[in-house]
Amino acid sequence: MGRVAIYPSILSADFACLKEQLKSVERAGADGIHLDVMDGHFVPNLTFGPIVIQWLRKITTLPFWAHLMIEEPGRYIPEFHKAGVNGIYVHPNADRDPVDLATQIRQLGLQPGLAINPDEDIEPLAPLFKHFEHFLIMTVHPGFGGQEFMPEPVNHIKFIRSSTSDWPNPPHIDVDGGINVETAPKVVWAGADGLIAGSAIFGEPDPASALRTIRTVAETVQDETR
Numbered sequence: 001m002g003r004v005a006i007y008p009s010i011l012s013a014d015f016a017c018l019k020e021q022l023k024s025v026e027r028a029g030a031d032g033i034h035l036d037v038m039d040g041h042f043v044p045n046l047t048f049g050p051i052v053i054q055w056l057r058k059i060t061t062l063p064f065w066a067h068l069m070i071e072e073p074g075r076y077i078p079e080f081h082k083a084g085v086n087g088i089y090v091h092p093n094a095d096r097d098p099v100d101l102a103t104q105i106r107q108l109g110l111q112p113g114l115a116i117n118p119d120e121d122i123e124p125l126a127p128l129f130k131h132f133e134h135f136l137i138m139t140v141h142p143g144f145g146g147q148e149f150m151p152e153p154v155n156h157i158k159f160i161r162s163s164t165s166d167w168p169n170p171p172h173i174d175v176d177g178g179i180n181v182e183t184a185p186k187v188v189w190a191g192a193d194g195l196i197a198g199s200a201i202f203g204e205p206d207p208a209s210a211l212r213t214i215r216t217v218a219e220t221v222q223d224e225t226r
């Protein structure tokens with residue numbers, strides 16, 4: 001059976017009991033935790049920063065991926081490193097030079113990821129691809145959990161798969177926004193191998209079972225594409 005990585009986003013979790021919430025998805029086989037960091041400028045919402053992540057780091061060994069939706073992310077990357085994240089997604093328009101950000105992230109021993117908005121013109125971004133091994137295809141406008149899945153960015157998945165088809169190690173393509181049991185198969189079919197889900201996991205009465213169901217439907221499709 002093909003492996004599809006599942007990264008629950010704590011944006012929709014109960015922040016009064018994050019420890020229990022993380023433990024439940026860890027037991028259910030989550031591949032990592034997606035941490036949505038927002039500054040009220042780059043996106044019109046505020047969430048949390050390194051101080052919260054540093055405490056979460058103590059309760060699980062799962063990989064942490066920070067999705068930085070902040071201005072000048074380069075200023076804060078060392079703080080996220082200290083807090084214990086394993087990978088960092090950056091948006092190409094958030095700082096002066098995304099290649100510098102990728103280098104900075106890699107020099108700290110972390111994995112860089114490139115986040116691509118739904119309405120982004122993807123072809124001009126192609127020269128950046130070689131600096132990243134992870135891609136985060138946004139299927140909602142970043143800023144809030146619980147939004148409806150946008151089908152158009154599925155083409156971004158196909159574009160990245162085709163333009164990296166000669167890479168010795170194919171990149172990881174993660175999809176973020178409106179992922180649930182109906183939409184997960186569509187993005188896996190298009191070539192995604194990582195799924196971020198917030199409300200479809202933590203918005204359900206039993207997050208662990210919701211995670212397992214998403215994995216089952218996604219991996220069934222992945223088997224069919226082989």
Ligand code: DX5
Nearest residue numbers: 009142143145146178198199
């Ligand atoms: C949106 C965030 C997402 C969000 C996804 O800006 O990047 O990670 O948590 O939430 P759902 O899965 O509810 O669309």
Ligand code: ZN
Nearest residue numbers: 034036067176
């Ligand atoms: Zn996110």
